[in-house]
Amino acid sequence: MKDDSGNKVTGCSVHYLFWGENGEALASEAEFDPTKPVGVQRAKCSLDPMFRNKIVVAPGLYEGTFEMVTGSDGKPVNRLRDVAFISHVEIKQKVLPGFYVQGMIQPETAPEARESGKAAK
Structure with missing residues (x-):
């Protein structure tokens, strides 16, 4: 340049x-x-x-x-x-069970939860 x-x-x-x-x-x-x-x-x-x-x-x-x-x-x-x-x-997604912020996609529907079969509840 x-x-x-x-x-x-x-x-x-x-x-x-x-x-x-x-x-x-x-x-x-x-x-x-x-x-x-x-x-x-x-x-x-x-x-x-x-x-x-x-x-x-x-x-x-x-x-x-x-x-x-x-x-x-x-x-x-x-x-x-x-x-x-x-x-x-x-850099990868991390699901924190019980953590919720208004407007976020629910952890149960997060790709990490779906792939591993471990839905955060």
Whole structure:
């Protein structure tokens, strides 16, 4: 691609979440009250193309090395400096028996419950 000046730019865009040592950063974001905010804010950075060979699969669990730098607006910014692959990540549905949020598809009709024959009741 090209920057605003028309110069050729190469790189690798990476979207990531701060997971924590044992997933605590995600666990703290679990909120089952629909009147409260929920979710995890993702971050994005651009890396030198040489980092692409370290990002072998996505989604995946990686350990990142960051450094604090001053951004173009003068504010502190965490910059990703290195990554190391830890493991694959599998995203799949999980049925929590007895958990219900207004408007959700009933757990008994969820694909996981139908396939395994274990309807959540």
